[in-house]
Amino acid sequence: MNIVGIIPSRYASTRFPGKPLVDIAGKSMIQRVYEQAKKAKSLSEVFVATDDARIQEHVISFGGKVVMTSETHQSGTDRCFEAVNKIQGITDVIINIQGDEPFIHPEQIDLVASCFNSSDTGIATLAIKMKTSIDLFNPNIPKVIINKNKEAIYFSRQAIPHIRGVEQSEWMNRFTFYKHIGIYAYRVEVLKEITSLQQSSLELAETLEQLRWIENGYKIKVEVTDFESVAIDAPEDLNKLVAFL
Numbered sequence: 404m405n406i407v408g409i410i411p412s413r414y415a416s417t418r419f420p421g422k423p424l425v426d427i428a429g430k431s432m433i434q435r436v437y438e439q440a441k442k443a444k445s446l447s448e449v450f451v452a453t454d455d456a457r458i459q460e461h462v463i464s465f466g467g468k469v470v471m472t473s474e475t476h477q478s479g480t481d482r483c484f485e486a487v488n489k490i491q492g493i494t495d496v497i498i499n500i501q502g503d504e505p506f507i508h509p510e511q512i513d514l515v516a517s518c519f520n521s522s523d524t525g526i527a528t529l530a531i532k533m534k535t536s537i538d539l540f541n542p543n544i545p546k547v548i549i550n551k552n553k554e555a556i557y558f559s560r561q562a563i564p565h566i567r568g569v570e571q572s573e574w575m576n577r578f579t580f581y582k583h584i585g586i587y588a589y590r591v592e593v594l595k596e597i598t599s600l601q602q603s604s605l606e607l608a609e610t611l612e613q614l615r616w617i618e619n620g621y622k623i624k625v626e627v628t629d630f631e632s633v634a635i636d637a638p639e640d641l642n643k644l645v646a647f648l
Contacts, residue, residue, distance in 0.1 A: 404495045404519065405493055405495050405496070406446055406447060406494075406516050407446065407449070407487070407494045408440045408443065408450070408498045408512065409450050409470075409482075409483045409486050409497055409498070409499060409500065410436055410437060410449070410500045410501075411453075411482040411486075411499065412452065412453045412458050412502040413453065413454060413455065414457060423503075424457065424458065432502070432503065432505045433451060433502055434465050435506065436500065436503075436505055437451060439505070439506065439507050439509060440500050440507070440509070440512060443513050443516070445513045446498065446512065448468065449500075450469060450490065451467060451469045452470045452472050452486035453470075453472065454474040456471075459471055470485075470486040472485045473485060478612050479499055480594070480597065483497050483594065484598045487594065495519075496516070497588065498515060498516060499588065499589070500512065500586060501586060504632050504633065508628075511529060511586060511630055511632070512586070514529065514626050514628055515528065515529055515588045515626060516588060518588065518626060519588065519590070523622075525593040525622065526587065526623045526624065527588045527589075527623065527624040527626070528555070528583065528584065528585075528586060528613070528623055528624070528626075529583075529586055529625065529626055530547050530549065531581065531582050531628050531630070532579055532581060532582075532627070533546070533575065533579075533580040533581065533582050536572065539562045539574065542560040544560075544582055544583075545559065545560055545583040545609075545611055546560075546562060546563055546580060546581060546583060547583040548563055548564065548581070549627075553624055554622050554623060554625065555617065555622075555623040555624075557614075558583055558609070558611050558613050558614055558617075559609060559611075560610075564578065581627070584628060587613075597615070597616050600619055602615060603615040603618040603619065604618070606618070
């Protein structure tokens with residue numbers, strides 16, 4: 404099975420323009436993500452998929468592989484699908500690696516890749532046990548409910564499930580909550596199908612694209628990781644990264 408990692412990377416971020424090229428201790432963010440992805444044992448190749456010539460030139464300058472894609476894509480998933488159609492050779496599974504997590508663990512990539520050892524898996528992602536109530540009630544941190552088959556039942560920005568009759572300060576003691584880690588993997592034929600779907604009502608309500616797939620009957624396999632991830636969404640998040648390190 405040939406598994407390829409693709410890192411979608413846009414220059415024109417609303418909250419942090421030029422984010423992929425920001426310097427982090429001597430290397431750009433996109434270079435750090437690329438180098439971490441290259442350490443994953445499961446990947447045969449790693450590509451950056453971008454819509455900007457500055458990012459393209461930078462990736463080439465550090466010896467990385469890059470694919471130019473359209474400026475009109477609404478999501479990283481759509482960008483991955485265009486990229487895979489431009490990559491030569493046969494690809495069975497694509498792993499969509501977030502371009503704003505400069506210290507992603509290669510083990511996380513290998514863990515989500517392992518989901519495809521089962522022929523029943525079409526889409527896979529990761530989750531981690533919630534550690535603090537602050538994260539639990541933060542609407543910027545998506546949560547996921549997982550069934551006994553390790554499949555996602557629902558994703559939400561709300562704390563789910565609701566613990567009835569219990570003070571919120573006690574919820575973490577009553578239930579194991581899971582934070583969603585935003586790495587996705589798809590069989591190529593499934594990726595083609597989900598990128599042709601119209602936005603769904605649940606997706607529009609929560610602004611979480613994975614709800615479109617669930618609402619259309621797709622199963623999402625979820626593995627639980629022990630590695631925390633730190634994403635850089637805005638300039639002030641660089642301070643959070645320093646604290647993480």
